[in-house]
Amino acid sequence: MTRRRGPSVRLRLALSYTGFLALAGALLLAVVWLYLLRYVPDNSRGLLGISPNRYLLVHTFAPAAAVAMAFLLLFGLVGGWFLAGRMLAPLTRITAAARAAGTGSLSHRIRLAGRTDEFRELADAFDGMLARLESQVAEQQRFAANASHELRTPLAVSRTLLDVARRDPGRDREEVLARLQEVNTRAIDLTEALLLLSRSDGGTFDREVVDLSLVAEEAAETLLAAAEGRGAVLEVTGTAARTAGSAELLLRMAVNLLQNAVVHNLPAGGTVAVRTATEDGAAVLRVENTGRPVPPELLPTLTEPFQRGTARTRSEEHAGAGLGLAIVHSVVRAHAGTLELSPRPAGGLLVTVRLPEAEEGTTQTHPFG
Numbered sequence: 001m002t003r004r005r006g007p008s009v010r011l012r013l014a015l016s017y018t019g020f021l022a023l024a025g026a027l028l029l030a031v032v033w034l035y036l037l038r039y040v041p042d043n044s045r046g047l048l049g050i051s052p053n054r055y056l057l058v059h060t061f062a063p064a065a066a067v068a069m070a071f072l073l074l075f076g077l078v079g080g081w082f083l084a085g086r087m088l089a090p091l092t093r094i095t096a097a098a099r100a101a102g103t104g105s106l107s108h109r110i111r112l113a114g115r116t117d118e119f120r121e122l123a124d125a126f127d128g129m130l131a132r133l134e135s136q137v138a139e140q141q142r143f144a145a146n147a148s149h150e151l152r153t154p155l156a157v158s159r160t161l162l163d164v165a166r167r168d169p170g171r172d173r174e175e176v177l178a179r180l181q182e183v184n185t186r187a188i189d190l191t192e193a194l195l196l197l198s199r200s201d202g203g204t205f206d207r208e209v210v211d212l213s214l215v216a217e218e219a220a221e222t223l224l225a226a227a228e229g230r231g232a233v234l235e236v237t238g239t240a241a242r243t244a245g246s247a248e249l250l251l252r253m254a255v256n257l258l259q260n261a262v263v264h265n266l267p268a269g270g271t272v273a274v275r276t277a278t279e280d281g282a283a284v285l286r287v288e289n290t291g292r293p294v295p296p297e298l299l300p301t302l303t304e305p306f307q308r309g310t311a312r313t314r315s316e317e318h319a320g321a322g323l324g325l326a327i328v329h330s331v332v333r334a335h336a337g338t339l340e341l342s343p344r345p346a347g348g349l350l351v352t353v354r355l356p357e358a359e360e361g362t363t364q365t366h367p368f369g
Contacts, residue, residue, distance in 0.1 A: 158183050196249070226262050234258070241285065281356070
C-alpha cells in the first residue's frame with residue numbers, strides 16, 4: 001500500500017515538546033504579569049517614591065523574557081528531537097525486523113535488553129510471533145517434502161509394475177492388476193489422509209454436539225473385525241461425554257486411535273480398552289492397549305506426520321504412512337483439546353484425549369449408527 005509521506009513521529013514529538021515548553025514559559029510570564037507587574041504604580045515616582053515604575057520594569061523585563069522564550073523554544077526543539085530519538089530507537093529495530101521477516105528471513109530476533117516496558121513487551125511479542133512462524137514454516141516444509149516422497153512411492157511402484165508387465169507379456173495379468181490395485185488403494189488412502197489433516201489443521205468444519213461414547217462405539221464396530229483377526233479383545237465402557245465439534249473428524253480420530261491400538265499390540269491375546277467420561281468440565285476419551293514397551297523418548301515423535309514409530313510392532317497390512325496419530329493430534333488441537341501419550345509399565349500405550357465439554361442446554365447430538 002502506497003502512502004503519502006508525512007512528518008516523522010520523531011519530528012512531531014520534538015515539536016510537541018517544544019510547544020509544551022513554550023506554553024509553560026507563556027504561563028510563567030502571565031503569572032509574573034498578574035501577580036507582580038500589575039501592582040506596580042505606573043507613574044514617575046514609582047512605588048513608595050523609591051521603586052521603578054511599571055514602564056521601566058516592563059521595558060527592562062521584556063527583552064530578557066523574549067530571550068528566555070527563544071532559548072526555551074530552541075532547547076525544547078533540540079532536546080525533544082534527542083529524547084524522541086532515544087525513545088523511538090526500539091521501534092526502529094522492530095521495523096527492521098518486520099521488514100526482514102517480510103523478505104522471508106524468519107530467523108532474525110530483536111531481543112531488546114533492559115527492563116520491561118511497552119516497547120520491550122512489543123519486541124518480545126514480535127520475537128515470539130517470529131519463532132512460531134519459523135517453526136510452522138519449517139514444519140510445513142518438512143510436511144511437504146515428506147508428503148511428496150510418500151506420494152511418489154506408490155507412483156514409482158505402479159510405473160515399475162507397468163514396465164515389468166510390458167517387458168514380460170507372459171506374466172500373470174491378474175497378479176499385476178491385483179498389485180496395481182493394492183498400490184492405488186494405498187495412494188488414495190494417503191491422499192485422503194493428507195486432505196483430512198489439512199482440513200483439521202485449518203479448522204474449517206461445522207460444529208455440533210457429539211457424544212464421545214457413541215463415537216467410541218462406532219469406531220469399535222469399525223475395528224472389530226481387525227481386532228478379532230489379530231486375536232485382540234476390544235472393550236468399550238464409560239459414560240456419556242458430550243463435546244462440540246465435527247462428528248466426522250471426531251469419528252476419524254477415534255478410529256485412528258483404535259486402529260493404532262490394534263495394530264501396535266501383542267501378536268496374540270492382546271487387549272484394547274476404550275473408556276469415556278466427563279471429568280472437570282472436559283469430555284474424556286481414553287484408549288489403552290497392551291503391547292511391547294514404548295520408550296519414553298519415542299513419545300514426542302509419534303504425533304509428527306510420517307513418523308512411523310519404528311520401535312513398535314506393526315503388521316505389513318497396516319504399514320501406513322505414519323499419519324494416524326498426526327491426524328489425531330490435529331483433530332484434537334482443532335477442537336481446542338489436549339492429547340496425552342503415556343507408556344504403560346507392562347507395555348503398550350495409554351492415550352488420553354480431553355475436549356471441552358458441550359454447554360448445558362444444547363440438545364442437538366449427532367446420531368451414530
